[in-house]
Each structure stands twice: as structure tokens, then as C-alpha cells.
Amino acid sequence: xxxxxxxxxxxxxxxxxxxxxxxxxxxxxxxxxxxxxxxxxxxxxxxxxxxxxxxxxxxxxxxxxxxxxxxxxxxxxxxxxxxxxxxxxxxxxxxxxxxxxxxxxxxxxxxxxxxxxxxxxxxxxxxxxxxxxxxxxxxxxxxxxxxxxxxxxxxxxxxxxxxxxxxxxxxxxxxxxxxxxxxxxxxxxxxxxxxxxxxxxxxxxxxxxxxxxxxxxxxxxxxxxxxxxxxxxxxxxxxxxxxxxxxxxxxxxxxxxxxxxxxxxxxxxxxxxxxxxxxxxxxxxxxxxxxxxxxxxxxxxxxxxxxxxxxxxxxxxxxxxxxxxxxxxxxxxxxxxxxxxxxxxxxxxxxxxxxxxxxxxxxxxxxxxxxxxxxxxxxxxxxxxxxxxxxxxxxxxxxxxxxxxxxxxxxxxxxxxxxxxxxxxxxxxxxxxxxxxxxxxxxxxxxxxxxxxxxxxxxxxxxxxxxxxxxxxxxxxxxxxxxxxxxxxxxxxxxxxxxxxxxxxxxxxxxxxxxxxxxxxxxxxxxxxxxxxxxxxxxxxxxxxxxxxxxxxxxxxxxxxxxxxxxxxxxxxxxxxxxxxxxxxxxxxxxxxxxxxxx
Numbered sequence: 181x182x183x184x185x186x187x188x189x190x191x192x193x194x195x196x197x198x199x200x201x202x203x204x205x206x207x208x209x210x211x212x213x214x215x216x217x218x219x220x221x222x223x224x225x226x227x228x229x230x231x232x233x234x235x236x237x238x239x240x241x242x243x244x245x246x247x248x249x250x251x252x253x254x255x256x257x258x259x260x261x262x263x264x265x266x267x268x269x270x271x272x273x274x275x276x277x278x279x280x281x282x283x284x285x286x287x288x289x290x291x292x293x294x295x296x297x298x299x300x301x302x303x304x305x306x307x308x309x310x311x312x313x314x315x316x317x318x319x320x321x322x323x324x325x326x327x328x329x330x331x332x333x334x335x336x337x338x339x340x341x342x343x344x345x346x347x348x349x350x351x352x353x354x355x356x357x358x359x360x361x362x363x364x365x366x367x368x369x370x371x372x373x374x375x376x377x378x379x380x381x382x383x384x385x386x387x388x389x390x391x392x393x394x395x396x397x398x399x400x401x402x403x404x405x406x407x408x409x410x411x412x413x414x415x416x417x418x419x420x421x422x423x424x425x426x427x428x429x430x431x432x433x434x435x436x437x438x439x440x441x442x443x444x445x446x447x448x449x450x451x452x453x454x455x456x457x458x459x460x461x462x463x464x465x466x467x468x469x470x471x472x473x474x475x476x477x478x479x480x481x482x483x484x485x486x487x488x489x490x491x492x493x494x495x496x497x498x499x500x501x502x503x504x505x506x507x508x509x510x511x512x513x514x515x516x517x518x519x520x521x522x523x524x525x526x527x528x529x530x531x532x533x534x535x536x537x538x539x540x541x542x543x544x545x546x547x548x549x550x551x552x553x554x555x556x557x558x559x560x561x562x563x564x565x566x567x568x569x570x571x572x573x574x575x576x577x578x579x580x581x582x583x584x585x586x587x588x589x590x591x592x593x594x595x596x597x598x599x600x601x602x603x604x605x606x607x608x609x610x611x612x613x614x615x616x617x618x619x620x621x622x623x624x625x626x627x628x629x630x631x632x633x634x635x636x637x638x639x640x641x642x643x644x645x646x647x648x649x650x651x652x653x654x655x656x657x658x659x660x661x662x663x664x665x666x667x668x669x670x671x672x673x674x675x676x677x678x679x680x681x682x683x684x685x686x687x688x689x690x691x692x693x694x695x696x697x698x699x700x701x702x703x704x705x706x707x708x709x710x711x712x713x714x715x716x717x718x719x720x721x722x723x724x725x726x727x728x729x730x731x732x733x734x735x736x737x738x739x740x741x742x743x744x745x746x747x748x749x750x751x752x753x754x755x756x757x758x759x760x761x762x763x764x765x766x767x768x769x770x771x772x773x774x775x776x777x778x779x
Contacts, residue, residue: 188359188773189246189333190215190223191275193318193347194340197227198237198266198274202491203440203674204340204365210443213270214762221273226321227344228314229262229276238274240264246333247275250324258282259317269443277317279310289316297349299407301400307343308400315346322351322358330357334777336769337361342368342401345408352411359776361768362412363438366671368405370425372396374496374669381691381716389429406430413775416768419693420700422671436768439697440672441761444681444753453658453683453750454743460659461485463651468523470546471539471602471636474595476629478521484735485660489527489642489653489675494615498666498689499528501713501724503616505666506633507623508728513632513735520735523634525660526616527653530639531609535648539605542595543648549591556584600627604637605648658682661742662734666713666727667692676710681757683750685709687730689723690716701755709749 192215196205208225215223221244243251243263251261260278265271289312293299301308318337325335338361339345348360373392374380393402409415409430417423417434427433465480472478490497506524513520560579567574603626608614616637620626625635640646642653649656657663663679663686673694679686686709688695695712698705705712711730715723737745754760 187222187333188336188769189329190219190336190338190769191226192223192338192340193226193344195228195314195343196340197225198276199227199230199233203672206442206674207340207365207440209266209268210441211758211762211765212266212268212272213443214758215765216270216272218762218766224273224275225266226275226277226318228310229260229278234262234276237267238262238264238276239267246329247325249328250321251275253324254317254320257320258284259320261321275321277314277321279313279317282313282317283309285316286313289313292316293346293350296353297407299346299349299400299404301404305400308404311343311346311404314344315350318344318347319350319354322347322356323354326356326358334359334773336772338363338769338772339408339412341365342405342408346404348408348411357777359414359769359772360412361414361416361772362408363416363418364405364409364422364426364430364434365418366422366669367426367429368398369393369396369402369429370422371496371669372398375493380669384425384428387428389431402429412772414768414772418672419696421691421693421696425671436764436771438764438768439693439756439761440674440677441758442674442677442681442756444757444759454746456655456658457683457746460651460655462659463649463655464659466546467543467649470542472627472634474542474545474597475599475601475627479519482519483521483523484662485523485525486662486664486731487525487527487657487660488664489525489657490665492528492530493669496667496669497528498668498670498715499526499616500619501666501668501715501720501727502526502664503619503623503625504724505664505727505731506635507625508724509731509735510625510631510633512728512732514630518632518735521632521634522731522735523636524664526635526637527642527656528616528637528639529641530614530616532606532639533609534607536602536605536607539602540647542601545591545595549595552587552591556580556588559584600629601634603627603635604639606639608639654678654682657684660684662686662731664727664731665689665692666715666723668715670694677756680710680749680755681753683746683753685711685734685745685749687711687713687727689713702752707748708752709745710752 194204194208241264254261260281262276264274266274290301301312336359339348340363345362348362351358351360369389393399409432415432415434416436416438417426418438418440423434464485488499488502494500563579564574603620620635627634642649642656644652663676663684665676666687666689668691670692673688673692676686676688676694690712698710713723713727
């Protein structure tokens with residue numbers, strides 16, 4: 181590694197470095213190849229050391245000459261620092277600080293924050309205690325970095341979210357030669373208020389942040405986030421929507437918006453993503469045959485798969501709006517006598533005891549049916565070969581013998597059920613009080629034979645080891661026809677962006693950062709498979725009606741029209757590629773350097 185003193189050093193600090201918790205993990209991981217291409221080994225990510233995740237995400241290495249003396253001093257103070265490379269594309273350097281091992285100094289560090297920045301933290305909040313310990317260790321790192329290299333290397337420290345940001349006010353208090361940036365991906369107070377307040381955006385301009393934070397018992401966390409926002413040389417966020425929110429709740433308008441990108445891999449053959457759609461749709465067909473066809477059947481060639489996926493934020497993620505729209509769509513399709521079936525998947529992790537035994541049994545029985553049919557098919561093939569090899573055409577009536585017919589009939593009868601297919605695939609811990617289940621019950625979405633809209637609530641993430649689907653989440657998305665994410669509170673929205681790069685049309689809302697970005701950058705977005713529900717200045721009922729109309733119009737598209745729409749959607753993927761969006765980060769880092777080091 182060169183020691184060119186003109187080369188700045190970039191550190192990116194996050195609670196999700198080498199540790200998947202939420203969307204920031206996707207930001208860091210997908211952006212890493214571009215950051216490494218721009219900075220090389222002058223780029224290092226910093227995060228907390230968690231053995232369970234680090235053991236599979238990180239490769240330990242000896243630090244180079246730049247960090248070796250810094251880490252040696254920290255270890256003498258009892259701060260355990262693990263250096264290595266993140267095992268992802270780009271292999272960026274990472275520094276993981278052991279928070280749990282450093283708790284011995286918690287009280288001293290709390291005192292340090294109070295005396296230096298007037299930031300307090302109650303004793304009964306483990307998350308804030310973790311943030312204090314981590315923030316103090318990060319500040320000590322930059323103090324030592326400045327002592328060892330401050331006269332030769334300009335450091336940039338880019339912090340993500342409040343839990344990773346506590347070092348910012350300390351860095352500014354001690355006047356360290358470090359250019360600081362703070363990115364809030366969602367204000368802490370905004371997320372809390374939205375979870376309890378159905379009128380957040382109308383109230384926002386007149387909201388008293390301190391009063392709201394006190395009411396929700398998060399004043400200390402809110403104070404940390406506000407101190408980071410005001411202490412950073414450059415304050416950023418991920419969308420204009422969150423920028424307006426931050427201006428009201430944190431008292432500082434972001435100078436730069438950093439849209440979230442994805443690492444887009446384009447196919448050499450333009451039709452390949454359509455081929456993958458057909459392949460993975462067939463896997464979903466397999467689940468549907470097992471789940472529904474023991475009770476009744478419907479034409480899978482006239483079946484559409486739509487889904488919502490994400491954290492269980494029933495209202496923030498717009499799950500309530502989706503269910504209401506599904507109920508209206510069901511009524512419309514039944515009234516007009518449509519032969520289209522819509523299967524809506526709600527992939528929202530929740531507390532469960534186990535998988536539903538009947539659902540597992542149905543999956544097992546469809547696999548047994550496939551094995552039996554394959555065996556009979558092989559025998560039929562042999563009979564055809566023998567007949568043709570003997571110089572005659574086979575007797576069609578004799579291709580399947582009586583024993584095989586009996587076997588098939590028994591399998592048909594054994595699968596017959598007199599009750600509708602289950603709405604939820606698991607046994608819930610609190611079935612009676614689950615908001616999604618109660619809303620489905622309220623709207624009568626029970627998967628009866630007459631319903632044109634069927635619902636599958638799957639309270640687990642979809643992974644390849646899942647016995648019901650046997651596919652990864654990305655494969656599941658590719659197999660679906662439409663993603664629906666009408667969020668009320670969504671600072672960005674990775675799920676519709678992921679749909680776009682996979683050529684899957686999606687619905688989002690104009691209260692999501694993704695929706696606002698699409699509205700500003702994509703002309704005629706509905707024609708390109710990006711539908712936006714208005715949730716800003718209309719009633720909830722109007723938003724539900726708009727979403728129901730979008731879903732209904734989608735059911736009226738022909739197969740050819742859906743293929744053309746997927747093609748138009750996939751062509752937009754470059755817009756959300758880090759190749760296009762990393763320039764926003766370059767600008768933010770240059771701005772921070774100019775503010776920190778230009779007198």
C-alpha cells in the first residue's frame with residue numbers, strides 16, 4: 181500500500197458491517213465493489229465484532245503499516261480490534277471492534293459523552309449502551325489515527341444511522357482532523373411516530389420533536405441522532421422524502437441525497453431474464469398445486485403471482501393497504517366473472533411455533549404424486565419403445581395398466597380436502613392477535629373456491645432450504661408477476677428496486693424514497709412497470725381504490741403484454757445500478773473534505 185500523503189483515507193462506519201440486520205447491509209455490500217474500485221485499500225469499513233456473523237463473513241488478516249500502530253495502541257487499552265477483509269465481491273478491508281469485550285469501560289465512556297457533548301444515556305437501554313461503547317471506541321480509533329498519521333493523511337469518516345454515529349460529536353468536540361459525514365436512512369423519531377400515528381405527514385410541519393421523543397420514551401436516542409446530524413461536516417440522507425422529515429425532526433436539512441443502488445448484473449442474452457421468470461414461476465406453480473389443488477383447482481396459465489415482503493411493519497410497509505386492495509380486487513373479479521386467479525403472497529417474518537402440519541403434508545403429497553407419475557411415465561415410455569421397435573404403433577388404451585390407474589386414483593382421493601387451503605403456512609405464536617391474520621379475517625379472504633384472490637401468508641423469509649418453496653428469495657421474486665409495496669413510511673425501498681433490476685413490475689407509494697426517485701427520473705413510469713400509489717394528499721380510501729385499480733388493470737393484461745412490460749421494466753435497471761449512483765457518494769465525500777480541511 182502506497183503512503184501517498186495526498187491520498188485521503190475513507191472509513192465507512194455502520195452497525196451492519198459484516199452483519200445483516202436490514203437494508204444498510206445491502207447498501208454496503210452492493211456498493212463495496214465500486215468503493216474499492218474508487219479507493220482501493222484506502223477504503224475501510226468499521227463495524228461491531230459479532231462472532232456468529234463475523235465467522236462466516238470475514239477473513240482475518242494482519243493490518244498494514246497504516247493501521248498497525250493505531251490498533252496496537254487500542255489493544256493496550258483493552259479495545260479488541262479485528263482486522264481483515266469482508267468476504268463479498270470487492271473484498272473490502274474491514275475493522276471490527278468488539279463491543280461486548282469493552283463494556284468494562286461503559287461508565288467512564290458515558291461520563292466522557294456527558295462532559296464533552298452533554299449526551300446522556302439511561303442505564304436500562306442496552307441498544308444505547310452498545311452505541312456508547314462502539315462510539316467511544318471509534319472515537320479512540322480516530323484519535324490514534326490522527327496522532328499517527330494526521331499530519332500526512334486526511335481521513336474521511338462516513339457514519340450510517342444513529343447507533344453507529346456517537347463518535348461524531350466527540351470527533352468535533354476534540355477538533356480531530358477528520359472529515360465527517362452522517363447519513364440517516366430513516367430518522368429514528370420518524371419511524372417510531374409512524375408506527376403509532378396515522379397522520380404523521382400532515383402533522384410533521386407542526387410537530388414538536390422533543391415532546392414526541394419524550395412521549396415515546398426515546399429522547400436520549402433522538403438526541404444522539406440530532407447531535408450526529410448537527411456535528412457532521414456533511415449531513416446526508418437517502419431520499420428527498422426523508423430529507424424533509426429530517427429537516428423538521430432533526431433541525432438540519434441534508435446537503436446531499438444519496439440514493440441507494442444495487443449491483444446489477446446484465447445478461448448477455450436479452451431474453452435470459454424472461455427464461456428465468458418462466459423457470460422460477462414453475463417452482464411457485466409446484467407450491468400452489470400442493471397447497472390448493474387438494475381442495476379445488478384453477479388454471480395456472482391464468483394465474484398471477486403478486487407479493488409483499490419485508491419487516492413486520494404492518495402499517496409502515498403498507499400491508500394494511502395491500503389487504504384492503506386485495507379484498508376489493510376479489511370483489512371486482514368475482515362480480516365480472518373473471519377466470520383469472522390472483523395468488524397474493526405475504527412474506528413477512530413473524531413469531532411462529534412451527535410449520536403447519538397440513539401444509540407440509542400437502543407439499544409431501546405433491547412430491548409423492550410427482551414421483552409416482554414419473555415412474556408411470558417411464559414405464560409408458562418403455563411400452564411405446566417396445567411397440568415401435570416391434571414394427572407397430574402402441575395401443576393407446578393399453579399404455580397405462582389397471583394397477584397404475586388404481587394407484588393414480590388412490591393418490592387423487594387421498595389428497596381431497598373438504599376445507600379451504602390454509603391462509604397462513606405456520607402455526608403462529610399469537611394467532612388471535614396477529615394484525616395480518618385479523619385483517620384477512622375481517623375482509624373475508626379465506627381462500628374459498630369462489631375467491632378469485634387467494635392469500636398465502638408466509639411468516640418466514642424465503643430461502644433455498646425452505647421445505648415449502650425450495651428456492652431463494654431472488655428466485656421467488658423472479659417467478660412472481662408483480663411486487664406490491666404501498667408503504668406509508670419508507671425512506672428508500674429496496675424491494676421495488678430489486679424487482680426492477682430483475683424485470684418484475686412493482687407498485688410503490690409516493691411516500692417512499694424509491695417512489696419519489698422514480699417520479700423525478702422516469703417519464704411514463706407506469707408504461708415501464710413502475711406504478712406509484714398516491715398516499716400523500718388523498719384519503720386512505722382513495723389510495724386503496726387506486727391500488728385496487730392498478731391490480732385490476734394488471735389482471736387484464738395478456739401474456740404478451742406482460743412479457744413486453746417486463747422487458748420495459750428490466751431496461752430501467754441501469755438507473756438503479758451503483759455504476760450510475762456512486763457519483764453521489766463521490767460528491768458527498770469531496771464536499772466533506774473541502775469543509776473539514778479548507779480554512
